[in-house]
Amino acid sequence: MxxxxxxxxxxxxxxxxxxxxxxxxxxxxxxxxxxxxxxxxxxxxxxxxxxxxxxxxxxxxxxxxxxxxxxxxxxxxxxxxxxxxxxxxxxxxxxxxxxxxxxxxxxxxxxxxxxxxxxxxxxxxxxxxxxxxxxxxxxxxxxxxxxxxxxxxxxxxxxxxxxxxxxxxxxxxxxxxxxxxxxxxxxxxxxxxxxxxxxxxxxxxxxxxxxxxxxxxxxxPTEIKATVGGRIIRATLPDVESSNLQALRGVTAVDRKGDAITLNSNDSDATLRDLLNTFASVRDIEVRGAGLEEAFLELTLDSDGADS
Ligand SMILES: Nc1ncnc2c1ncn2[C@@H]1O[C@H](COP(=O)(O)OP(=O)(O)OP(=O)(O)O)[C@@H](O)[C@H]1O
Ligand SMILES: [Mg+2]
Structure with missing residues (x-):
């Protein structure tokens, strides 16, 4: 040694x-x-x-x-x-x-x-x-x-x-x-x-x-997750335009499948307040931390166009 x-x-x-x-x-x-x-x-x-x-x-x-x-x-x-x-x-x-x-x-x-x-x-x-x-x-x-x-x-x-x-x-x-x-x-x-x-x-x-x-x-790992906002909000909300969801504070991405909506948010407190204030019929709200899986997908999608 x-x-x-x-x-x-x-x-x-x-x-x-x-x-x-x-x-x-x-x-x-x-x-x-x-x-x-x-x-x-x-x-x-x-x-x-x-x-x-x-x-x-x-x-x-x-x-x-x-x-x-x-x-x-x-x-x-x-x-x-x-x-x-x-x-x-x-x-x-x-x-x-x-x-x-x-x-x-x-x-x-x-x-x-x-x-x-x-x-x-x-x-x-x-x-x-x-x-x-x-x-x-x-x-x-x-x-x-x-x-x-x-x-x-x-x-x-x-x-x-x-x-x-x-x-x-x-x-x-x-x-x-x-x-x-x-x-x-x-x-x-x-x-x-x-x-x-x-x-x-x-x-x-x-x-x-x-x-x-x-x-x-x-x-x-925590920073990687924070880079993409960190929280995912799921809820049931019929008849809503994606653009109206996108307009809520903190929302970075919106996904809608029928009545099920998924929002990525970098400020989940503000997003939730806006969501509840704007849409009286929203229910089954669920909030969780975005895992590395989401961070990974988002970040790699971002650089997809970098081939040139
Ligand atoms: N010896 C080689 N000849 C030609 N192309 C190669 C060679 N080695 C790697 N590549 C190409 O270079 C790119 C990067 O390959 P690399 O093996 O570094 O990826 P990786 O991240 O290790 O993937 P995996 O998770 O599948 O192991 C790929 O497009 C691969 O096809
Ligand atoms: Mg390899």
Whole structure:
């Protein structure tokens, strides 16, 4: 642990500037800037094809950007990987065949300057339950746990995980996130890509929403929700024009299906007052906080036209 090549700066872990990558005509990532502080847990959240994997692969030096720079602990991605500072779980790539799980994790541990004990990586990841099985005989969820064990055994400062809980069942997910929390509590930094809005909301300190290769929003989960107003009001109200609902204070969006109306509001108190004062026949009123799901849809819809 006293290896000076592993000394890292206490502040910024990742600084990416102007990251850009195209595949033919597909502009996968466009001038993306990102600065991540040490000890935080950051979710890259976005739909299929948003550019999450391309971003992650550029961050860890697997893909060369067309333009832009990445610095990890003040080094290039390759230097940081070589110094054992990065543990990664990529979205693709098979496990090596004809080895047992334990043999594979032991082999990977040997690559790193200050690895975690193999048994510890196996037990944190839950792969200890099938440590003696051949890797080619594992289920999808078991394979995922082995990939996690390999990322953990690096004992890295930064863990980069591309959809780490894909293929895990409910219990597997819970175990995974508990392990991740323990890891982050030691002052380590975690970046993970996910489609799961609840997962980003529950486990990240910060959410970077990616849409069409760009950052559509960036902040604490609560800030992301506040960005789009935060409250949803549902009610039953016959024979009303959408434009009359849109005119109520605080309303940012209106949806009507028959008598059922749904309003997005950034000031639900004012909206409710206006609603009750204006429409005597309104009933069945229900107010709830807008979840990340709504925030996500609204924000990504906004940037749909950004393809040009
Ligand atoms: N090697 C490649 N060759 C051609 N196109 C690619 C390649 N890799 C990615 N793309 C394209 O770049 C865009 C971004 O892909 P990327 O894999 O980064 O998305 P993602 O956000 O990780 O999606 P998912 O949630 O499905 O994993 C997509 O349109 C994809 O088809
Ligand atoms: Mg991906």
């Amino acid at each position: 006293t290896d000076p090549s592993r000394d890292v700066s206490p502040v910024d872990t990742i600084v990416a500037r102007g990251l850009t990558k195209s595949f033919g005509a597909v502009r996968a990532v466009r001038e993306l800037d990102l600065t991540l502080q040490r000890g935080t847990s950051v979710a890259l959240l976005g739909p299929n094809g948003a550019g999450k994997t391309t971003t992650i692969d550029m961050l860890i030096g697997l893909t060369k950007p067309d333009a832009g720079t990445v610095s990890l602990f003040g080094r290039s991605p390759n230097e940081a990987v070589k110094a054992g500072l990065i543990g990664a779980m990529t979205q693709t790539g098979q496990l090596i065949d004809y080895l047992s799980v334990r043999e594979l994790v032991t082999m990977m541990a040997a690559i790193y300057p200050a690895p975690l004990a193999v048994d510890e990586a196996l037990s944190i990841s839950g792969a200890d339950a099938f440590a003696d099985r051949q890797t080619r005989k594992l289920s999808g969820g078991e394979t995922q746990r082995v990939r996690f064990a390999i990322a953990l055994v690096a004992n890295a400062e930064l863990l980069v995980l591309d959809e780490p809980t894909a293929a895990l069942d409910v219990e597997g997910r819970r175990d995974f996130w508990n392990a991740m929390r323990a890891f982050a509590a030691r002052g380590k930094t975690v970046v993970f890509a996910t489609h799961y809005l609840e997962e980003a909301d529950a486990y990240a300190d910060r959410i970077v929403l990616i849409s069409h290769g760009r950052i559509a929003a960036d902040g604490a």
